[in-house]
Every structure is written in structure tokens, then in C-alpha cells.
Amino acid sequence: MSLLFKQLRIHQIFGANTDVGKTILTTALVRASAALKNEVFYLKPISTGPMEDADDEHIKRHSSAFKDKVHTECLYRFHVPVSPHLAAQLAAGDESQKIVSDNTFINTVSSYVRRCASRTNGPAHMYVETAGGVHSPTLSGTTQLECYRPLFLPTILIGDSRLGGISATISAYESLLLRGYIVDQILLFRDEYYRNTEFLTPYFAERGIGVTALDAPPSKTDDAVENFESTESYYKNLDMTPVVQNLDARHEQRIAELDSMPRRSLDAFWWPFVQHGLVKGESDVTVIDSASSDFFSVYKNSAIQQNANANMGSSLESQLDGSASWWTQAFGHAHPSLTLAAARASGRYGHVMFPQATHAPALELAERLLNGPGNGWASRVFFSDDGSTGMEIALKMALRAFSVRHNLQNSERKKLGVLGLKGSYHGDTIGAMDACAEEGVYTCEWHNAKGYWLDPPTVSIREGRWVITLPPALAASAGVFDSPAVGGGDSESWVYDVARRLNSPLADVYRDYLSRTLDGLETASGVPRLAALVLEPLVMGAGGMIFVDPLFQRILVDIVRERDTNPSSSSQDDIDTSKSWRGLPVIFDEVFVGLYRLGMQSTVPLLGTAPDISVNAKILTGGLVPLAATLASDSIFRAFYSTEKAEALLHGHSYTAHAVGCEVANQTMRMLERETKSEPWLAAKARWETPGKSSSAWSFWDPQFLQTLSRMDVVDEVMALGTVLAIKVKDADGGYVSQSAKIMLQSLGDSDNASSELPQFSVHFRTLGNVAYFMTSLNTSPETVRILEEKIWKALHNKRADL
Incomplete structure (x- = not known):
């Protein structure tokens, strides 16, 4: 939406406070722009008060x-x-005036701006004047800073020249900065008594x-x-030309920077998971100018666009982040609550080292995790920096616990391996890959x-049917030879009611x-x-994106634990053996699936069994900063407990339990608790309820949409949680290196308007071979x-027609 x-050069006018001269100085800007032969558009999105006093x-x-x-x-x-929020509430009693949502309000502003841009060949200027101070509310009650943020318009801040104005101006600037705004200029009145300018000029020059x-x-x-004549005389004596020229230069610099980024990026980056030999040129580089909520704001250089009218439209395109930025986003991009949490911890701590120390964000987070996903089985939390290293720590814990339990010598410990499933992935560090x-x-x-690996x-x-597909070895064991598909159900409860299926x-x-x-x-x-x-x-x-039969994983855990040899070990004498790990230590890698990514806080209740070690990351910090947590049971912790330093878990990172990450994670956990009780969340779950059947499995994706996709000729199977x-699209070759899913859904990159009620957007998505x-x-x-579902269906339908 940016x-x-x-x-058309656009600037939004914010004030450090009320009554600081926003309209006076904006008028001066409008006049100066017009005097320089520019067409000028002035927009006052919201006006309250008598018409004769209106800013427009x-x-x-x-x-x-x-x-x-x-x-x-x-x-x-x-x-x-x-x-404005009170004015809207008072007017709500009138049928002609209803309280306007932020989404409707911003779409209305955006539509007006786009119409203005389409009317001019330029050069043209636009000034969008807000009301009151930066945190004054809009119609819905949301503060202006947050409501206008999706537009991401460069900003002019009108400072406060009065007593206390230095503090008000800097505070307003920092509030803008924390929400990502670009501040191009500070304007304020000159005051010979308070002389705020003398302090503010060098302060902002450094920035x-x-x-x-x-x-x-x-x-x-x-x-x-x-009054009119004196004000006119005042405006004629103001020289705003240098300010307008500076704003023009800032606008041109921003575009020049964005224009240059694809070429510079091709020369500078080694991208992850990208074969550079397949990158054809600058048009293949996604330039993300900003991000807000679920959308990237992607720059489209008119020089490499095919649209002949590209220069008339916005150079920024809304692009849905269809992979939640590699599975990290919990509440969308640039969420102000998470940003403020990061700033709060950064301002209080920066980073402090963690061994044998504590600080409030880390302790609060550890206790939250133990009472949340670790409830009933975990006793300790080990912090690290990302999911891969969190898994390496989990492996170290498990292998040491096994070695201690079985009194293994060093030479024997070097030869240990793990039991897992084919298709698993635990990160790109060497140990996790092993x-x-x-x-x-x-x-x-x-x-x-x-x-x-099984x-x-x-x-x-x-x-349209839920099916379980057996691999060849299992199919032979089950006596299924003609087809590997077993059974079929009409709802998710047929699969995910594990307790019922155990018999x-x-x-x-x-x-x-x-x-x-x-x-x-x-x-x-x-082996x-x-x-x-x-x-x-x-x-x-x-x-x-392999959805494993949960019954198989539950029975695998049970079988492994039933095969316990119960060796004696003096180092384990102080452990309640009824609570000790049995058979093999069990690790749950919940980096991807945990903390409600699949609609549940943890997979433990659904599987009906707990691990001995688990790892959480990604959603843990709402996608803002890296942080991972490895949770362990007491019997795992005791394998490292000793008076010998060499027997400790000698693993750590310089930024272990960094306060910024922990504070953001705490805020994320608080927000998760609220979100799971929200109306959209409960409504999505209700769509998946089947009368007379019980299951904790559900999805934000509509079940009827899944049924429709599963019956399409080009689709092999679908799945959602x-x-x-x-x-999974039909492809005889398939596999990770296949391009079939990418080709099949490539039209999602087009920003067709699927609904007149929402802004146009394309979709950024990733594929895993023939799986999108x-x-x-x-x-x-x-x-x-719903719009994304419609886009996906259209893309597959049109591709099917082409075939």
C-alpha cells in the first residue's frame, strides 16, 4: 500500500504537538511549490470543527x-x-456517518492520492496534513502514527517553538523513528526567547x-x-524555496537509491538458497522498500517494467508475504508493540553477558516457556540464537544423556547416531545436518x-477425502499393494484424534x-x-511440507520408550526414575510448528506424549529478531550436573539470552495469548468443527477451498493446518529441484485486483520443488x-486451461 x-512528490505533515503551526507552514509550502511552477495537491484526511476554521x-x-x-x-x-475519534463516535448516531475502520480510512486516502497522481504528468507536489500531535487518534481511535504507517509517506515534522518544545519535538521525532517513518525536514517557528532552534539544529544535523x-x-x-491582508503579507515575505528544493532533492535521492539497488545487490550479495546462475538480471531482484502488516512494499523500476504507463502509477507495489518471511512472522511486519519492546530492552540493557547471571526479560521468558509449551515435562531453558543452533544444543543434550546413562567411553560416544524420519530438516549448521x-x-x-531414518x-x-499414504515398506507390511492410500475420511478428526486411533x-x-x-x-x-x-x-x-500421520509419530515415541534397557548408573541415583527419559531421549523440533504456527501452542497435547527436549524459535520473537530456546526435562539436565567443569554443557553464544530478543519474545507471548481468544481466531476454528467429532486440528484456510483445490486436475494433493x-502439483519428476509448482503459480506475481474492497497486491511465495x-x-x-484463496484458485484454473 506504500x-x-x-x-508526484508527496510529504505527510506531522506536528510535535497541537497548535504548533502545521497549517500555517503547510500553506507556505503549498504556495512555494506552486510558485515554482508545480501542480500542488493538499489533502486534509480528517477535519473537525467549524467550516470557517477548517485547514483546507x-x-x-x-x-x-x-x-x-x-x-x-x-x-x-x-x-x-x-x-477525531470522539467526533466519529458522536456522528455514529447519524446513519450518514459511521465510525470508519483503519483499513477503510487508509484505502480512502490511498485511492485519493492515486487519483491525483493519475491526473498529473508532473512535476507535482502533495502535502497530507495530519491533525494534532503524532499520537493524536484517528477515527477508529488508533494513533495517527500507526494508522498512517501502511502508506509510508516521507514526513515533515513541525517542531514546537514554545517552552518545552525541545522535548516535544525530539519525542515526536523518536516516535516517528520507532515506526519506521522517513523524516526529511523539521520546520518550526523562530522564537527569540526560548531559542529552541539553536538546540534542535545541531541535534538533527547529526541525524x-x-x-x-x-x-x-x-x-x-x-x-x-x-487579518487576511496581514497573513497574506506574512506569506509573501516567507522564503520557502530552499525547503521545497530540499524536499525535491530528497525525493529524487530516494528514487535514485531504489533504482540502483538491484544492480548493486547483484554485485554484492551471495543469497541463501538461490542459484545465481538462474538469476537473469535486475528484474529478478525483489527490492523491498518497507514492510507493514502482511505486506512488502516492493519497488518497481519503470525502466525495467513492461507497462508503458508505469511512470504514471506508484513505483511501489503491495506484495503479500506469502511465506510469512520464512515462517517467522506472527503478527505481521513492523508491529509497533514488538518494536517498542525491542527499544525498551535496548534502552535498559543493550546486551549483557549471561553465564551465571540473570535479567528480568530472560527470567520472565524462561518461566513463560516452562509454563507454556514445556508445561508438565520441562524443567530448564537453554537460550541460543536460532533454530539450527537450538537443535545442535538439543542433540548435545540428548547424546550426553545417553552416554552418561550407558557409561560410554569417549571412543564410543563419537560413533553415536540418531533415529529420525526421511524428509526431516533441522537447520544448516553441520551438526544439525548430520x-x-x-x-x-x-x-x-x-x-x-x-x-x-524411517x-x-x-x-x-x-x-475431497482425507487419506493416509503409506511408504512402500509400510504398505507391504500392511498388505496394501495396489494402492498405498489407506482409508479415507471426510474431516480432519479422522486423522488427528490420536487417542481414538491408538486402538x-x-x-x-x-x-x-x-x-x-x-x-x-x-x-x-x-548403522x-x-x-x-x-x-x-x-x-x-x-x-x-510433509504432513506426517500423527499416529505413526506417537507410536514411534511409545515403541522407542518401551525398549528401555534400564541400565544402572551412579550418576542417575538421585533421579526419580519414573520421570527419567526411557529408551532414547526424544527431541521435538518445534522451530517451525510450535507456538501456534499449526494452530496449537505445542504439538504435545495432540500427540498425547511429551518429549525430553524441544526447541522453539521463529515465532518466538514474532519474526523481529533471532532467538531460540531449547527446553529440557530434569533428567536431561542432571546428565550434565556435576562438580567438574568439563561435564557442564559447554555451549554458548556471545548473544545468549540477549535482552532485546527476550523482551520481544515476552511481548510476543503476551500477544499470542490475546490472539488465540480473538474473534477471527475463534471464527476460523468454528469453520472446521464437525458435529459429533472432536479434534484440535484446524486451519485459517477454508475447508471448502481445500476441497475444491484437491479436485483440480493439476493438483495431486493439498493439506493445511x-x-x-x-x-502438491502433479509432476512425474517432482523433487526439490523441480520448478513445476513455481511455473504453475507464477501468475500470483501479477497485481490484479481480486476485490474492490481491498488494495491490489501480488503474492510473494516460495516453493519446495513441486510443492507450493x-x-x-x-x-x-x-x-x-479469502482473496489469497481466490488468487490461488484462479492461477491454477488458468494454468489448467492453458494445458
């Missing part, structure tokens, strides 16, 4: 000499001289922002004619797969297959001694999800 036009009327009166060049508009006018002080206007008189199967694509020269049964929706015939097949397989592994050559079970519960993400949607996946935030509006 707006940037090459032919003042602009009209004192721009009459430029009436052919100056255009004024007010979008929402209320005649009661109170704050690259110019301060211009101007004479205050004459005092207002009761004589309208005299815990994945060799045939994976995320490998390197040092990668040495250490363990054994081929799991998967869950999907095919032809099913398929459960017996799983138990028999797993028992025989594990028996064989004990004597198999080439290391297995010392831990490592699982991505329910969904294996990077491996291809929580925020995640996966579409989409992911919402936890607070993505239902309207946005």
Missing part, C-alpha cells in the same frame, strides 16, 4: 493567487471541534535532517479583512549423516513394523548406535486470506 510516484479552507483562501495549480480536499469532515526556523505569523485580529538423511539436498562436503506415512486431502488396525500395523525395524537395526551393519529420537512433529517443513497451506506452500500470520485478516 505510495511513491516519480511525477485556510489553504484555499491563501492560495487563491495559484488557484489553477492548487487543489484541496478533505475526506472526512466533522463539525464538532473535538478529537542528517535539516531544521528550518521561520518567523511566526502575525496575531489574529477580529477584523477578517485586516541429524538428517544423506539423500537430502541440504548437504555439504563435511556432512556425514549419522543415524537411520520413511513415514503422510496425510493429505485428495479428491485401530493401522496402529497395530505401525507397532509391528516399527518393532521389527528397530529389532533389525540393532544388528544391522553400517551407528542410536542415541536419540529426533522428530519434527506433525509437519516436516523444509523437506517439502493452522496458518500453513501446502499444494503459503503461510499467513496469526492475525492475517480473513478478508486477505
